[in-house]
Amino acid sequence: MSTEIFGIEDVNVWVDGLIRVLLIVGFMTVVVMGLIYGERKILARFQQRLGPTRTGPIGLLQSVADALKLVGKEDLRPRNADPWTFELAPYLVFIPVFLGFVIVPFVLDWQIRILELGLLYFVAVSGVNIVGWIMAGWGSDNRYAMIGGMRAAAQGISYELPLVLSLLAVAMVVEVPAPVIDGAASVASDSEYVRGSLNLNEIVAAQHEVPNLVWQPLVMIVFIIAALAELNRTPFDIPVGESEVVGGPFVEYSGIRWSMFFLAEYAALLIMALVFAAVFLGGWAWPFGIWMDDAPPRWAQALAVAAKAGAFIFLVFWIRASVPRLRIDQLMSFSWKVLLPLMLVQVLVNGLVLVYDWPLIILTVVGLAGVVALAAIVDRAVRHPRPRPAVAAQLQGEAAS
Amino acid sequence: MLPTDQLFSNYVPVLIASIAGFILVFSALIGSRLLAPFSEEREKGTTYECGMLPLRRASTNVGNRFYLYAILFIIFDVEAVFIFPWALSFVGIGPLAYWTMVTFIAILGLGLAYAWKKGALQWR
Numbered sequence: 053m054s055t056e057i058f059g060i061e062d063v064n065v066w067v068d069g070l071i072r073v074l075l076i077v078g079f080m081t082v083v084v085m086g087l088i089y090g091e092r093k094i095l096a097r098f099q100q101r102l103g104p105t106r107t108g109p110i111g112l113l114q115s116v117a118d119a120l121k122l123v124g125k126e127d128l129r130p131r132n133a134d135p136w137t138f139e140l141a142p143y144l145v146f147i148p149v150f151l152g153f154v155i156v157p158f159v160l161d162w163q164i165r166i167l168e169l170g171l172l173y174f175v176a177v178s179g180v181n182i183v184g185w186i187m188a189g190w191g192s193d194n195r196y197a198m199i200g201g202m203r204a205a206a207q208g209i210s211y212e213l214p215l216v217l218s219l220l221a222v223a224m225v226v227e228v229p230a231p232v233i234d235g236a237a238s239v240a241s242d243s244e245y246v247r248g249s250l251n252l253n254e255i256v257a258a259q260h261e262v263p264n265l266v267w268q269p270l271v272m273i274v275f276i277i278a279a280l281a282e283l284n285r286t287p288f289d290i291p292v293g294e295s296e297v298v299g300g301p302f303v304e305y306s307g308i309r310w311s312m313f314f315l316a317e318y319a320a321l322l323i324m325a326l327v328f329a330a331v332f333l334g335g336w337a338w339p340f341g342i343w344m345d346d347a348p349p350r351w352a353q354a355l356a357v358a359a360k361a362g363a364f365i366f367l368v369f370w371i372r373a374s375v376p377r378l379r380i381d382q383l384m385s386f387s388w389k390v391l392l393p394l395m396l397v398q399v400l401v402n403g404l405v406l407v408y409d410w411p412l413i414i415l416t417v418v419g420l421a422g423v424v425a426l427a428a429i430v431d432r433a434v435r436h437p438r439p440r441p442a443v444a445a446q447l448q449g450e451a452a453s
Numbered sequence: 454m455l456p457t458d459q460l461f462s463n464y465v466p467v468l469i470a471s472i473a474g475f476i477l478v479f480s481a482l483i484g485s486r487l488l489a490p491f492s493e494e495r496e497k498g499t500t501y502e503c504g505m506l507p508l509r510r511a512s513t514n515v516g517n518r519f520y521l522y523a524i525l526f527i528i529f530d531v532e533a534v535f536i537f538p539w540a541l542s543f544v545g546i547g548p549l550a551y552w553t554m555v556t557f558i559a560i561l562g563l564g565l566a567y568a569w570k571k572g573a574l575q576w577r
Contacts, residue, residue, distance in 0.1 A: 069466035073473045124488045131498035147474035154470050165466040194500050206519035209526040216533045224540045248541040308485035381576035388574045406544050407551040
């Protein structure tokens with residue numbers, strides 16, 4: 053029941069956990085402020101504006117000023133709101149997101165905790181905040197909030213499945229050292245390595261030469277799409293679409309309570325980026341493993357993770373700047389009719405290649421074919437958009453009469 | 454396999470993180486209570502509706518269009534829970550484990566195809 057932190061041996065596990073969690077709280081707060089500033093600056097550049105420039109040097113203190121303003125702002129609760137659901141919703145939105153940090157591998161041997169079931173834990177806790185969203189929508193007693201909450205729930209559960217299956221498909225392929233029980237290798241295998249792990253640290257270490265995106269290109273694309281939807285990001289931001297439901301579930305929230313939703317949103321983006329970097333791009337291990345036998349220095353690992361996560365976050369901002377919002381029926385059918393079947397097939401293909409020990413290059417070829425198929429489906433849908441079902445029925449009625 | 458006390462101690466940080474998350478939100482609310490102005494004006498408690506007074510409570514009528522998705526979601530999520538342990542062990546067990554899972558997913562796939570054909574996947 054003891055562990056090691058900062059070179060000090062034999063630290064009580066509670067003390068160790070507390071120190072690590074507090075460090076992550078500080079890290080998260082600073083990075084989220086940076087992300088908000090970064091998003092405003094980057095979006096501004098896309099729109100040929102300058103973004104924040106006045107607060108501090110080149111506007112760097114803008115997020116600090118915003119946070120101070122939000123703390124000092126009156127915290128309103130509508131008279132008709134349901135007190136318990138309204139007040140508890142920010143907790144239920146933020147805490148599950150924050151719990152995701154427990155398994156994120158930052159650099160070698162530095163995360164809050166290595167959990168054997170890390171990926172399963174991640175998908176389990178990241179799904180819980182849907183409850184918070186729907187509570188916020190229901191508790192506010194506002195139609196916009198209600199519609200937004202319902203949309204958030206529908207979208208959240210629909211894209212949860214491709215997300216879970218994409219992480220699962222990757223977890224099948226990674227090759228990790230066989231678990232050791234009482235000094236002997238596990239009975240299930242006679243070699244030193246086995247396929248399949250949910251432990252994020254093992255997944256990262258296994259990619260020291262070739263990152264998983266090489267074996268699973270289609271899975272990576274589907275993960276990005278599903279992650280955008282889980283994060284309620286453009287083009288999947290219909291639950292919070294300002295022009296349709298004026299902010300969705302948090303239309304009635306103000307001041308610090310509203311900023312909790314905001315904090316949760318950016319913290320979720322950060323975690324998703326770090327998980328993406330770890331699962332598909334090899335986290336701290338790749339590309340150093342190609343020419344180094346030992347682990348690279350910590351600063352190099354941190355730089356690699358920051359670059360990979362930063363690339364994901366920049367992609368998210370870029371998509372926000374360039375793509376219009378989807379319609380809800382398009383959004384739902386895209387998940388259920390395209391992404392889910394693709395991921396089921398991918399899981400079965402992965403299984404076939406692994407169980408008969410075929411060369412992994414087959415997975416690359418099949419994955420690239422899947423990417424082309426997905427692109428063709430999206431391209432067709434963009435070129436021949438179908439009208440909304442209700443509108444289609446109306447048009448048919450007019451044509452008949 | 455890990456010893457039981459290590460299994461427990463692995464999840465201690467999860468408990469600490471959830472308490473820390475709670476305290477983070479709670480302290481922010483307390484800070485705002487101390488710093489922010491507060492007034493008892495009744496008009497401020499009205500629903501945001503661009504100046505209109507809403508006709509009824511918003512929570513009375515809910516067009517719940519996604520219950521079919523919710524049912525399908527539960528089916529496929531439970532399926533994912535079954536696939537997780539399989540995905541980590543089927544290579545060691547061999548082709549039989551693989552083809553069993555193919556059958557399982559094929560049955561579920563038929564279910565999805567049926568829901569598709571019935572129009573359950575169409576948002577109305």
